[in-house]
Amino acid sequence: MTGIVLNEELSRTSLIFIYAAMAFYTVAFITFVWHLTRLSSEKKKIRKSADALEKAGLWILGIAAATHGAGVVMRGISASRVPWANMYEFSISGSFIIVAIFLCALVVRDIRVIAAFVSAFALLVLGAATTLFYVQVKTLMPALQSYWLVIHVTVAVLATSFFFIAAALSIAFLFAQAKWVKNGKGNITKLIRRVLSVFPKPKKMERLSYRFNVIGMILWTFTLIAGAIWAQKAWHRFWGWDTKEVWTFIIWTIYAGYAHARATRGWDGARAAWLSVVGFVAVLFNFTIVNLFFKGLHVYSGLK
Amino acid sequence: MDSSQQSESSPESNAESTQTTGTELSRDAQQAPSAPNSPSIGILGWLRWTWRQLTSMRTALILLLLLAAAAIPGSVYPQRSADPNGVTQFFQQQPDLAGWLDKAQLFDVYSSTWFSSIYLLLFISLIGCVVPRTLVHAKALVAKPVPTPTNLSRMPAHKETVLGDKKLAKLESSKKADLLHRGFERLKRQGYRVERQGDSISAERGYLRETGNLVFHVALIGVLFAVGFGGAYSYSGQRVLVVGDTFVNNLAGYDSFSPGPFFNQSELAPFRMTLTDFQSDFDIRNKTNLNTPLDFRAYVTSQVGMDGTPKKSVIRVNYPLEMPNASVYLTGNGFAPVLTFKDASGKVSFSGPVIYLPQDDKYTSLGVIKLPDAKPKQFGVISFFYPAAGKLPSGALTSVSPIAVNPMVTMSVYIGNLGLDSGVPQNVFTLNVHGLKQVAGGKAKTKGVELRVGETKTLPGGLGTVKFETFKRFASLDISYNPAQGWVLFFALLSLAGLITSFLVPRRRVWIRRTANGFEVAALARGDDPLLEKVVEDLSAFLGSKKSAKAPKAQTTKAKTPGKKKDKE
Numbered sequence: 001m002t003g004i005v006l007n008e009e010l011s012r013t014s015l016i017f018i019y020a021a022m023a024f025y026t027v028a029f030i031t032f033v034w035h036l037t038r039l040s041s042e043k044k045k046i047r048k049s050a051d052a053l054e055k056a057g058l059w060i061l062g063i064a065a066a067t068h069g070a071g072v073v074m075r076g077i078s079a080s081r082v083p084w085a086n087m088y089e090f091s092i093s094g095s096f097i098i099v100a101i102f103l104c105a106l107v108v109r110d111i112r113v114i115a116a117f118v119s120a121f122a123l124l125v126l127g128a129a130t131t132l133f134y135v136q137v138k139t140l141m142p143a144l145q146s147y148w149l150v151i152h153v154t155v156a157v158l159a160t161s162f163f164f165i166a167a168a169l170s171i172a173f174l175f176a177q178a179k180w181v182k183n184g185k186g187n188i189t190k191l192i193r194r195v196l197s198v199f200p201k202p203k204k205m206e207r208l209s210y211r212f213n214v215i216g217m218i219l220w221t222f223t224l225i226a227g228a229i230w231a232q233k234a235w236h237r238f239w240g241w242d243t244k245e246v247w248t249f250i251i252w253t254i255y256a257g258y259a260h261a262r263a264t265r266g267w268d269g270a271r272a273a274w275l276s277v278v279g280f281v282a283v284l285f286n287f288t289i290v291n292l293f294f295k296g297l298h299v300y301s302g303l304k
Numbered sequence: 305m306d307s308s309q310q311s312e313s314s315p316e317s318n319a320e321s322t323q324t325t326g327t328e329l330s331r332d333a334q335q336a337p338s339a340p341n342s343p344s345i346g347i348l349g350w351l352r353w354t355w356r357q358l359t360s361m362r363t364a365l366i367l368l369l370l371l372a373a374a375a376i377p378g379s380v381y382p383q384r385s386a387d388p389n390g391v392t393q394f395f396q397q398q399p400d401l402a403g404w405l406d407k408a409q410l411f412d413v414y415s416s417t418w419f420s421s422i423y424l425l426l427f428i429s430l431i432g433c434v435v436p437r438t439l440v441h442a443k444a445l446v447a448k449p450v451p452t453p454t455n456l457s458r459m460p461a462h463k464e465t466v467l468g469d470k471k472l473a474k475l476e477s478s479k480k481a482d483l484l485h486r487g488f489e490r491l492k493r494q495g496y497r498v499e500r501q502g503d504s505i506s507a508e509r510g511y512l513r514e515t516g517n518l519v520f521h522v523a524l525i526g527v528l529f530a531v532g533f534g535g536a537y538s539y540s541g542q543r544v545l546v547v548g549d550t551f552v553n554n555l556a557g558y559d560s561f562s563p564g565p566f567f568n569q570s571e572l573a574p575f576r577m578t579l580t581d582f583q584s585d586f587d588i589r590n591k592t593n594l595n596t597p598l599d600f601r602a603y604v605t606s607q608v609g610m611d612g613t614p615k616k617s618v619i620r621v622n623y624p625l626e627m628p629n630a631s632v633y634l635t636g637n638g639f640a641p642v643l644t645f646k647d648a649s650g651k652v653s654f655s656g657p658v659i660y661l662p663q664d665d666k667y668t669s670l671g672v673i674k675l676p677d678a679k680p681k682q683f684g685v686i687s688f689f690y691p692a693a694g695k696l697p698s699g700a701l702t703s704v705s706p707i708a709v710n711p712m713v714t715m716s717v718y719i720g721n722l723g724l725d726s727g728v729p730q731n732v733f734t735l736n737v738h739g740l741k742q743v744a745g746g747k748a749k750t751k752g753v754e755l756r757v758g759e760t761k762t763l764p765g766g767l768g769t770v771k772f773e774t775f776k777r778f779a780s781l782d783i784s785y786n787p788a789q790g791w792v793l794f795f796a797l798l799s800l801a802g803l804i805t806s807f808l809v810p811r812r813r814v815w816i817r818r819t820a821n822g823f824e825v826a827a828l829a830r831g832d833d834p835l836l837e838k839v840v841e842d843l844s845a846f847l848g849s850k851k852s853a854k855a856p857k858a859q860t861t862k863a864k865t866p867g868k869k870k871d872k873e
């Protein structure tokens with residue numbers, strides 16, 4: 001470890017790439033929103049011509065992701081290690097994986113409906129990362145020098161990505177099946193209905209959301225177990241109800257509740273979808289509020 | 305779709321109620337007595353009703369959500385188990401509130417009555433749920449596939465293929481090429497349990513899904529028991545070793561020791577361990593990262609039993625030393641200046657290394673020395689050690705680096721009754737200055753004592769002299785043992801394996817029926833099955849086109865997937 005030379009120059013270049021990615025995400029987001037407003041038009045012709053916009057949006061999102069990915073890789077190289085040892089790095093890596101998984105998933109499943117949501121989320125996370133969480137490139141503190149950093153965190157990021165996509169689909173589902181959307185007479189509800197009419201049926205979105213949550217749950221269970229194994233080595237016990245452990249447990253329990261809800265009459269559908277949203281809110285809470293304001297052993301934000 | 309008898313009705317499995325299967329979960333479906341407190345059902349009925357409620361999936365779901373909610377306060381308030389100092393502080397800052405919170409067990413959430421009740425209820429519910437399910441599943445494992453339903457078109461995936469007589473004849477030119485026979489063979493190859501029932505075939509696969517689900521739930525019980533057992537028999541203790549010191553693994557060897565309720569001394573395996581050296585690395589190359597710790601290494605020589613061969617090892621953060629019935633962890637380190645105090649007559653009243661606790665990341669460290677036997681009067685010393693002494697703009701001393709480039713010790717001296725004979729236990733790291741008189745340092749007339757390595761200074765008021773001989777490093781070690789740790793891991797991984805299986809193995813039934821002028825294929829999934837429709841498509845395509853029979857393409861008249869026709873995939 002003594003020999004590590006941090007490459008400041010490269011980490012600055014990395015930051016420039018992250019800013020550039022934010023610009024691309026902004027353009028992508030505007031394009032997707034523009035697409036949606038066109039979809040909501042009453043004129044069929046305008047709706048038909050919207051496809052080109054969506055395609056353009058996806059291309060821009062792809063460019064944003066590539067720029068973003070390059071920024072993440074440079075940050076890693078500049079520190080000679082995986083780029084997720086503090087909140088800034090976890091945010092840029094995590095949001096990149098979310099976008100990457102979204103783009104990959106598009107190939108096998110039609111989840112375009114959440115494209116605007118994904119670009120906005122990536123933009124927000126990068127915004128928070130660069131303004132609130134930014135720290136200069138640092139070496140790893142001894143407690144983080146372990147291959148478990150690679151395993152535990154990679155899987156946690158992946159789980160978060162799947163949960164995110166699932167939650168976004170659940171939100172879309174909740175909109176699509178909400179009574180006020182279905183029966184509303186106002187212009188806005190009509191507009192929402194027209195937009196939704198192009199997207200998969202509510203039931204389909206709900207099922208897709210479930211499939212993403214399933215993968216998320218498997219990965220989250222693994223994260224929890226890997227965290228416990230690591231805690232045994234770093235903190236001398238596999239479980240000690242540290243604040244981060246508590247929230248990992250809470251999140252796991254909420255998703256277990258979700259799995260049961262989905263198989264329980266009266267709880268499937270909207271209630272399960274709400275649990276999927278609540279679960280993801282807990283994931284976000286765990287990463288932001290718990291990291292920054294709760295006392296615990298996971299004090300790796302790198303912020304003072 | 306008919307879901308009248310369906311209890312656990314995930315959207316895809318609604319149609320399953322047309323056929324009740326062995327593995328159906330029917331607890332919820334059993335009619336609960338309409339009025340549980342109506343006098344006619346009696347105690348027994350009431351008990352049965354309660355039990356059924358408790359083991360219902362809805363109860364499990366609510367208990368899970370309750371458990372999640374109940375865990376939250378433990379992350380808000382400091383917990384005695386994880387952060388005892390935080391609790392003490394809370395009591396000092398808000399004694400009234402703390403008293404109330406303590407009554408509600410909010411400083412011990414995870415061992416509180418209410419938290420325990422929730423998870424115990426949940427696990428009782430779990431056992432009550434899993435046992436009958438296991439029995440039902442065991443029967444299902446040896447049962448034959450269900451009779452083919454009369455109306456296949458009601459299944460969620462269904463396709464009817466109509467063939468001309470000629471084509472049919474060509475497709476079934478020999479007994480071997482019989483349509484149902486070929487379907488039978490193909491499904492068998494794909495791992496289905498298949499039965500021919502006259503003019504139809506009934507097949508089922510994916511029993512592993514339910515097996516996985518049961519394994520998952522049972523393994524959770526395993527985790528709970530292993531954690532409980534481990535907690536009862538575990539121990540953990542702390543010991544600070546200065547370089548050169550030896551730790552012997554018996555109760556007297558520990559500075560502090562916390563055993564589980566069933567701990568017994570024979571668990572302490574005989575071994576000894578000497579700290580031979582301690583080294584730390586800090587970053588001195590990268591400007592933005594200056595003085596960040598890079599590595600801590602405790603070099604030890606350990607020996608198992610009375611006459612085992614000595615073995616050299618290095619303990620680092622994340623890399624504990626494994627000893628019999630114990631893992632030894634490096635939890636902290638610091639400096640231990642070696643000091644010699646002599647009284648006015650030249651007699652040594654104290655000599656040796658003193659543990660100074662680091663106060664900041666540059667290792668400005670605080671040490672306390674009590675000299676109850678000093679002549680002519682007892683006195684105490686509050687002392688700082690600076691590995692790299694420097695001055696703040698205010699003139700106060702501080703350490704500017706964690707590396708010992710300019711070591712210095714300062715001391716404030718207090719005289720008076722140290723209270724060591726009073727029988728009240730005292731923390732060796734603090735000096736209660738209440739009732740003592742400061743004679744050097746602070747507001748006292750005499751300045752505090754400042755010493756560099758090798759220097760000797762005279763103490764005020766005829767208290768003698770002090771010499772800063774040299775300094776050593778110390779390492780704080782945590783020695784702990786949990787006999788069930790391996791079991792916890794085993795059950796945790798088992799439950800993960802069960803979870804993956806139960807989520808990813810599709811459980812489905814497939815039927816083929818010969819019709820007058822073709823055949824029907826239908827399928828039904830239990831739980832989520834993304835491939836259901838594709839299975840029906842593929843099987844129909846296979847049955848309708850036999851290469852060897854050189855049959856012309858079958859013409860499809862009806863493809864039906866209720867309610868999903870226009871879904872985009």
Ligand code: HEM
Binds near residue numbers: 433
């Ligand atoms: C500690 C308590 C429990 C936990 C953590 C837990 C967790 C889970 C999880 C994560 C799943 C997802 C697997 C899947 O959907 O296939 C699941 C499924 C299931 N659990 Fe539990 N469970 C618990 C208690 C119970 C209880 C008490 C019951 C019975 C009343 C139960 C019945 C089921 C059933 C039937 C499924 C399969 C649902 C389906 O078909 O999708 N579980 N459980």
